[in-house]
Amino acid sequence: MKQENVVFDQVLKAAPEEFVKTWVAEVGSTGAVSGTTQNDARELFAALQASIAADADLNRFDDSGWAKTRSVLAALSQSRAAQGASAGDTSHFVLSLKKPLFAGLQKAFGADARGALDAAWTASTLVDKLAQFTATTYQRTREEVIQRQQQELLELSTPVVKLWEGVLAVPMIGTLDSSRTQLVMEALLTRIVETGSELAIIDITGVPTVDTLVAQHLLKTVTAIRLMGADCIISGIRPQIAQTIVHLGIDLQGITTKATLADALQLAMKKAGFVITRNKA
Amino acid sequence: MERIPILKMGRVLLVTIQVDLQDQVALALQDDLSAQIEKTGANGVLIDISALEIVDSFVGRMLASISGIASVLDATTVVVGMQPAVAITLVELGLSLEGVRTALNVEKGMAMLAADDRNQID
8 A cells, every 4th residue: 555545544444433523513603514425424434445555656546446435426416416506515515525634644754844744735635636626526417417408499489389370379488589480380280281281379478578689580480371371360469579679660460460479369269260159149 | 204283173273292392393293383363264273282391491382472462363272281390390491472372281271262152252
């Protein structure tokens, strides 16, 4: 075993329970301690001890000697990311390891200040690398979560609903960008061909803002629908959005617009020649 | 060179485009169609493009100009059966074919022309 490793091994083996206790206390001094912190600390401590005992190079965290520690850290930061812990909390947990480690080293070296400083430097670099690795894994996990959510959002947001014989509706929800407009347009046009519907209603109640770009996307969709030989009504224009449209000077001439989906459906029925009557007074 | 057949059904000329349109074929169709409208006195032209998978700006413009020519000769043009991909392409090319009437399929296009015919007589 390398000289450095012998010292570290001794420090870790001297009083394992005490070590973990000091560590968890340090985590608790600035961050929240949950029941899992104790377990996480024990697990990481065991992995660290095993790696050092197996003579892993303290200066090269990328080595295969650290594989076990790395996998424990990765699992830890992944589970924390999934639970919604912040990146700061997660790296703070790892960085808190410095306190018991330094204390142990100080005790081991006693009066040998030079040796203690060298060992402290090695320990500090090692813990920094551990924390860095944790943060990187944490971020990657979060990004995966975000990407999956984006994909789900894209798939969720394009239902084409059949309202009546020959009448289709698309309730648009969320901000309209080019990729989403393209998806909605394709889904809607395909359904028009499949069902032979002559009227499509685009409901924009769920669209938070309409700017010139969104309006342009809407216009494109309406033109494509007209080219296919069907008609289009835009409904669900809120008062603020109507004001924005006029202030921006967006020209919606030639497009039928209605305030609510109910109004649009009524118009659609009228165009198709249906009459609605009420039997009960 | 192949030519697109033009069929006469009552007072309507029916053009079904089954192949991808070459520029020369498109120009020949424009010539033939205007000659036929004049000869038969048709008041309606129905262009079925349901089999057309690929369009370019030239074909898009040709559709618009056929419609323009027909309207000068007092015939209404209806383009029917446009595929979603074709519609999206034309919109992206900036060709909205203003003034060209459209319908979902031949049946609905025919009904549209028939309704027009009745309105004119009334």
